[in-house]
Amino acid sequence: MAITKRNLALVSTVCLGLLAILLVLSSHSQETSVHENYRTEYSYSDNDVKSELLAVGHNVRKCFNSSGLGSSDSNLLQLGIDNAQLFMKEYRKVIPRKSLEHHASHCWxxxxxASTTALSWYTGRVTGRIAGQKFDRPTDSTFYGKSEYRELSSxxxxxxxxxxxxxxxxxLLGFEKCGSTYLWCFISKVINAFSENSGKSSDKYHADKEPYFWTPFLYTKSLPHSDTIGNPYLLNxxxxxxPKITTEERKQILLIDGTPSTVIEWPKxxxxxxxxxxxxxxxxALPQLFPNSKYVVIMRDPVDMLYSNFWWTYYVDALISYSLIKDVLNAVEGPKIFHDHSVSKINFFLQCLREESQEPCPFVNATPENYSSCISSRTxxxxxxxxxITTNRKRKESAIHRGIYYVHVRKWLSVLPRDRILFVSLETLKKEPAKIASQVLDLFEINGERNKLPLTDKVVKNITSDCSTNSKGLIDYKHSPDIKNMLKETEVLLxxxxVPFNKLLAELLESDQFLWNS
Structure with missing residues (x-):
């Protein structure tokens, strides 16, 4: 009888073991099935992968050559190609090339x-899975502990x-302090008003306008790992x-990534x-990852942008410790500090902009023609x-490199077809909103209600009347009594x-609106 019990126990143990193995295999099969279904549904074969990687490599080579970097360092170019292809392989594991038909956003x-867990009042953790890829990561305490994300989790x-x-x-690729917050809202309102199906306002479906996923705000984030996409980007x-949203409603939602540093920065x-x-x-790689994506860039007079950016950095510090900078904020020292930064940056830049045996481009005592001619010969x-020149990544300085728009725009246009990107000046947006609205509708191929609703400046201003110039209430030096005007000598210098960079930009974009009275 004892032997029988032992045999039964042994048989029972073996059966339980086999059952556990079957469950594991079943689970693995389900994960494999999900991934295979994803690949089958979107017709993405190994040959497609190879073709896409070749295309990305070709893009990097074109971009490096256009930027003057490719010929100087072949190892740097090859690393750039390798990293871009790694980027594509990782994110294509999760994001299919083909999105669902008739959707304004890239849906699949x-x-x-996902599950969110609050670790404290300012940070937390998100765990979950997407397309068989697991993710388990802490949220970024700088951004994703903010009230928008806590409310979303709630x-x-x-x-x-x-x-x-x-x-x-x-x-909306950029630039910072050029009206990107206003334009982000402007685009959403215009598309919503003139869309045939009365598309849904994009700001309703974002936790944050600026998720800073592809370009790290604090320059500490690394890409690519496909498990990062579940947190925080999809969360945003x-x-x-x-699931409560109907399919028809989801089709109409235009999601806009409004991170305004994307045009300048890059991940490491x-x-x-x-x-x-x-x-x-x-x-x-980004336009390849999202094949039907469209892009918008807004710029303003770089002199105004720089000064606004300078005071904005002081304002950010004030949020942390206002007592440390309030004297600067209310005194003449701010404009003087900005002037000294500007002179230092210009001298550094002109020293850099030369090859062996060359002198720096003449500037202070040179004629505008001689100075512009020298810059044009050293593009x-x-x-x-x-x-x-980007020596202070925290940006508490005169960020002259940000105002040389031509360099950043040239990089994107070296590989991105012109019909996929729109360039706007803040000054034109203010003066001729109907013109910009028409360009936005053309970019996104929206023709629905133009005949029913006249596309005039008055109509567009009414549609976008509740769009704030900056939803966070950050200061604009021209409208704040605490901010002193830029020194006249600084304005003349800048x-x-x-001038030559604005001219290069205007020629590249074939539009005088980017001359800014140069």
Missing amino acids: QTDYS RFNGKFSSNTVCLPKAY FLQASD FRKSDPDLANYCLLPS HLLSKCVNE KKFF
Whole structure:
């Protein structure tokens, strides 16, 4: 009888073991099935992968050559190609090339689930899975501990799942302190008003206008790992994937990534990589990752942009410790500090912009013609020197490199077809909103209600009347009594400095609106 019991126990143990193995195999089969279904549904074969990687590599080479970086360092170019292809391979594991038809955003069907856990009042953790890829990462305490994300987590009771997810098909690439907040709202309102199906306002479905996923705000984030996409990027647009939203409503949602540093910055994968290794990554790979994506860039007079940016950095510091800078904020020292920064940056830049045996371009005592002619002859050095002038990544200085728009725009246009990107000046947006609205509708191929609703400045201003120039209430030096005017000598110096770069930009974009009275 004892032997029988032992045999039964042995048989029972073996059966339980076999059952556990079957469950594991079944689970693995389900994960494999999900991934295979994803690849089958979107017709993405191994040959497609190879073709896409070749295309991205070709884009990087074009971008490097256009920027004057390709011929100087072949190892840097090859690393740039390798990293861009790594970027594509990682994110294509999760994001299909083909989005669902007739959707304004890049939506696809997948297995997505997420759970959020608050670790403290300012940070937390998100875990889950997407397309068989698991993610388990802390949220960024700088951004994703903000009230928008806490409210988002609260809305879904900390747990969320959907078989459809969406990411932006529209990107407001830049520039900072040029009216990007206003334009982000402007685009959404105009498309909503003139869309045939009365598209849904994009700001309703974002946790944050500026998710800073592809370009790190604090320059500490590394890409690419496909498991990062579930947190925080998809989280930012989670409301557009709410199962309670109907399919027809989801089709109309235009999600816009409004991170205004994307046009300038780039991610860094490894600390050991040269800083310029990924210089061309985003313009080379991002439009390939989202094939139907469209892009908008807004610029303003670079002199005004720089001064606004300078005071904004002081304002950010004031949020942390206002007592340390209030004397500067209310005294003449601010304009003087800005002037000294500007002179230092200009001298550094002009010293950089020369090859062996060359003298720096004449500037202070030179005629505008001689100065512009020298700059035009050295455009192949611009990308390198604009990067080298970025000595303070926290930006509490005169950020002259940001105002040389030509360099940053040239990088994107070297690979991006002109019909996929719109360039706007803040000054034109203010004076001729109907003109910009028409260009926005053309870019996104929206013709629905133009005949019913006249496209006039008055109509467009009414549609966009509740768009704030800056929803965070950050100061604009021209409208704040606490901010002193720029020194006249600084204004003259900067206007002269930017003349040749504005001309190069106007020629590249074939539009005089970017001359800014040069």
